[in-house]
Amino acid sequence: MISIDCELAGVPLVNPILAASGTFGFGKPYADLYPLRKLGGIISKGLTLTPRFGNSGTRLYETPSGIMNSIGLENPGIHAFLEHELSEMTSHGTAVIVNLGGGTIREYTEGAELLTEASLKLRSSGKRAVDMIELNISCPNIKEGGLAFGVENEQAQEVVRAVRKATTLPLLVKLSPGARDLKEMARMCEAEGADGLSLINTIQAMAIDIRERRSVFDRAYAGLSGPAIKPIALRMVHQVARSVSIPVVGIGGISSAEDILEFIMAGAAAVQIGTYNFINLRAGDTLAEELMELMESEGIQSLDDIRGII
């Protein structure tokens, strides 16, 4: 019997397929299209303590085999999330991970405290709550904080340490491909008590409107995602998975069962589907099934049998 259920930082998942932050809202947009319990888990749109309107101008641009985005962490804020979104987000029968963004250390820690407090309260009354926090120190599209925290090790350490103190929930740290020394940053996160790492976030990129003689994006640069970045993400996951003993969640252009197996073989404990959710609005409906079929044809009984074999 082929098994694809797994565990991530103590949270059981029916399969290793998570919907990546920023591509899935809070689950609602896709819930009409297929049952979200078919996914291992869903990760919220990046949330900040206070609401954000996001960036002006063009927010999305297509490139060969990829897309660039400059959304700028548009979100309703953590208070509104807890009040209006959380109960529905936890109703789908799948794990719920909240992606936490911020501009200052205080913003991160207050956000983590609010999420933790609300979750413990819900859980003590027998209700489902947030299963895990994914700490976003790598958004390339906001002015203050964001990517800055994800590049320099010292700055990242300060955030991870502060948020670790602020929450008892399992903590994933989402790393940036722009980190000065990715392996060093991964080891630092582990030492500071992170329960897992997810990588990679989008790669900072640029497009120019030659007719207007300006960057396509108001903020000049934007984050590149999609199949174009998969080989880079795979290499980084491979490097990091060999450098730490906490689980690594692979992200970057994954759009097939073959891609999932590649990431697992590179050492990933689980994977996130991002841009592919836009390419195939029902991605979560079919990927787990295709993964089982592929494993059967490859004679793989369990993901553990192949994890990190490369």
Added chain:
Amino acid sequence: MALVIQNVRLAHRIYRLTVQGSYSARMGQFFMLRCWDAYPVLSRPISIHNLTEDSVSFLYRVHGTGTWLLSALQAGDKIQLEGPFGQGFPKPQGRTALVGGGIGAAPLLLAAKEIPESSVYLGYTGVPFAVNGFHEISRNVTVKSGGTIVDAVDPSRYDTIFACGPVAMMRSLAQKAEGTNAKLHVSIEKRMGCGIGACNSCTLTSAGSSRKVCTDGPVFPAKEVNWNDLHRL
């Protein structure tokens, strides 16, 4: 996957694609279309032009790679449709006008079918296209080639106006409708990633709050539109 029944070239870069299937949709809604595998990455949001018991049709202009690939489709080819999405046009009140500029005529045919007593104004920069369908429904169709169709519309004669077309056309119609009782609703086009409200790329600001063209629109009351959000696609 659905089956293409017909894909006809109506004018330079303008096509009408008819796809088999029974769909229930409201005027002004759209589908996400794709007939390719990996490239381009995203599906294309295209508004519904017409619906019959067993087909849905789309009027589109070839603008980039996606629509160019759509234009190569032939009867019998397969296409992927997701939808219908969006809110579409609201229920009209009183005397109604439909104002389309160029490819903006696309979502108005279904509106004309639902409101056959409406007055239709269609403006084109070159040779008019897709006009016959409107003549079959409405006795009051004004077609203009060159200039702006807004000159032909007197908003004070209407209670409801639905418009779709270039931003400059809709903006000037909105200015003309100011001070009249006409409630103007415009169909907005913005770059979309998913079409279902997940990616936040088609956001626009209106009255200080953030709205999504895909799920809150694509039709908005003109008074709520911040035209400066729409300068580039």
